[in-house]
Amino acid sequence: MTVDPRDYRATMGLFATGVTVITASDGQQIRGMTANSLTSVSLDPLLLLVCVDRKARMAPVISAATQFAVNILRADQEAIARHFAGRPQPDLDIPMIELAGAPVLRDSLATLVCARDRILDGGDHLIVLGRVLALRRAPEGEPLLYFAGAYRHLAEVSPALA
Ligand SMILES: Cc1cc2nc3c(=O)[nH]c(=O)nc-3n(C[C@H](O)[C@H](O)[C@H](O)COP(=O)(O)OP(=O)(O)OC[C@H]3O[C@@H](n4cnc5c(N)ncnc54)[C@H](O)[C@@H]3O)c2cc1C
Numbered sequence: 602m603t604v605d606p607r608d609y610r611a612t613m614g615l616f617a618t619g620v621t622v623i624t625a626s627d628g629q630q631i632r633g634m635t636a637n638s639l640t641s642v643s644l645d646p647l648l649l650l651v652c653v654d655r656k657a658r659m660a661p662v663i664s665a666a667t668q669f670a671v672n673i674l675r676a677d678q679e680a681i682a683r684h685f686a687g688r689p690q691p692d693l694d695i696p697m698i699e700l701a702g703a704p705v706l707r708d709s710l711a712t713l714v715c716a717r718d719r720i721l722d723g724g725d726h727l728i729v730l731g732r733v734l735a736l737r738r739a740p741e742g743e744p745l746l747y748f749a750g751a752y753r754h755l756a757e758v759s760p761a762l763a
Contacts, residue, residue: 617748622672622685623651624697624704627665631697631704634659635686637747638726639671647733648718652726663729668702668716671731672709674745679752681706682745701735710744712737 618637625632638652651671653660663669674682684690696707701714715731722728746753 611749614749617746617753620674620678620682620745620747620752621651622674622681622706622709623653623659623663623669624672624706625659625663625666625669626704627662630662632659632662633685633695633706635682636671639673642730648730649713649715649733650728650730652723652728654726656725660727663717664720664727666703666717668714668734669729669731670700670703670705670715671713672706673711673713675708675710675739676743676745676754678709678745682747682752700737705737708739710739710742 619639621636621639622633623636634653634657636651636653638650640650642648642650649671653663680690680693681695684693684695697704698707699705700712703714705712705714712735713731713733714735715733718730718732720727720729743755746755
C-alpha cells in the first residue's frame with residue numbers, strides 16, 4: 602500500500618500540538634522559525650529534539666549554532682507564529698533577549714535553551730537534539746495550539762463534564 606505524503610501530512614495534523622518558535626544564531630545572524638515538531642526525549646541527560654526542514658533557512662543556522670532555544674508560544678502569540686512561519690506580519694514588535702547564550706523571544710509561555718548535542722538524519726528534515734541548559738516559565742498563561750492546519754486555543758471544560 603502506498604501512502605500519499607499529503608494524506609500523511611493531513612493525518613499527522615490530527616495530532617494536536619503546541620506551537621514553538623526555534624531561535625538560533627550562527628554568529629552572523631539571528632533566525633527564528635515556527636515549529637511544532639518539539640519532543641521531549643530524555644531526562645538523564647536532559648534532551649529534546651526538533652525537526653528542521655533541510656530546505657529551511659534555519660537549517661544551516663541551527664547546524665552552525667552551538668546553542669539554540671525553543672520558545673513555547675502563548676495563546677495570544679498567533680501573529681508571532683505566523684510571522685516565523687514565513688508570513689511576515691507588518692508592524693509586529695518581536696523583542697528578543699539573550700538567555701544562557703542563545704537569542705530568545707522576550708515574551709513566551711516558556712523557553713528552553715539548549716546546547717546543540719547531535720544532528721541526525723531525518724529524511725528531508727534534520728533531527729536536532731539539544732541538551733537543555735536553562736529554562737524559563739511565565740508565571741501564568743495559556744498555550745497556542747495547532748490542529749488540522751489551524752491555530753487553536755484551549756477550551757474550558759464544563760465542570761459537569763470534567
Ligand atoms: C504550526 C507550524 C509548525 C511548523 N513546524 C515546523 C517544524 O517542526 N519544522 C520545520 O522545519 N518547519 C515547520 N513549519 C514550517 C516553517 O515554520 C516554515 O516553513 C518557515 O517559513 C521556515 O522558515 P525558514 O527558516 O525557511 O525561513 P523564512 O521562511 O525565511 O523565515 C521565517 C520567517 O521568520 C522571519 N524571521 C527569521 N528570523 C527573524 C528575526 N531574527 N527577526 C524577525 N523575523 C525573523 C522571516 O522574516 C520570515 O517571515 C511549521 C509551520 C507551522 C505553521
